[in-house]
Amino acid sequence: MEKHEVRPLVQATLEKLLGPNNVVVEIQWKSRFTARAGDATYKLRPCPHGVIRLSLPIWELADDSERYQTVVHETCHVVQMYLHKPGEWSGGPHGYKWQQLMRKCGVKPERCHKVNTAPLKRRRQGEKFVIKCGCREHTLGVIQTQWVKEGKKRYRCRLCGQELKYENISQKLLVG
Ligand SMILES: [Zn+2]
Numbered sequence: 711m712e713k714h715e716v717r718p719l720v721q722a723t724l725e726k727l728l729g730p731n732n733v734v735v736e737i738q739w740k741s742r743f744t745a746r747a748g749d750a751t752y753k754l755r756p757c758p759h760g761v762i763r764l765s766l767p768i769w770e771l772a773d774d775s776e777r778y779q780t781v782v783h784e785t786c787h788v789v790q791m792y793l794h795k796p797g798e799w800s801g802g803p804h805g806y807k808w809q810q811l812m813r814k815c816g817v818k819p820e821r822c823h824k825v826n827t828a829p830l831k832r833r834r835q836g837e838k839f840v841i842k843c844g845c846r847e848h849t850l851g852v853i854q855t856q857w858v859k860e861g862k863k864r865y866r867c868r869l870c871g872q873e874l875k876y877e878n879i880s881q882k883l884l885v886g
């Protein structure tokens with residue numbers, strides 16, 4: 711699932727929960743947002759609309775199903791706020807009303823995402839990895855190294871054509 715697929719999924723989720731509707735949702739990408747995968751609000755002014763904010767760094771680390779769940783999770787918050795006042799949520803933002811919406815979408819009503827965000831913490835400390843190919847050494851950031859480890863991305867040396875493999879890490883560098 712890619713970033714441009716978020717909007718269609720929000721629309722489809724709104725339809726599933728509300729039927730034909732004209733709920734407006736603004737989607738914002740936050741590059742400095744790492745405490746949560748996303749959050750949602752429903753603003754009444756200047757005109758009623760939902761706002762879903764998504765963490766770009768966590769999105770990049772998440773797999774397809776984690777991305778899907780995050781978008782549905784936040785859309786359910788918007789629908790909850792659109793349909794009910796906070797006093798009617800029965801159990802807070804992740805209470806019974808929200809859980810019901812999540813189940814209707816076929817998604818387990820879990821409060822927290824399960825994306826492994828450890829690489830983000832290490833990135834803040836400026837860690838890098840040195841990976842050897844057939845001819846020289848390449849330096850990769852923590853996130854890229856994580857991608858290599860999980861097979862989400864492949865990097866090839868442009869000189870020798872060898873793929874950079876996690877097993878070939880020769881050292882860790884701490885920079886900055
Ligand atoms: Zn939530």
Ligand SMILES: [Zn+2]
Binds near residue numbers: 845
């Ligand atoms: Zn090489």
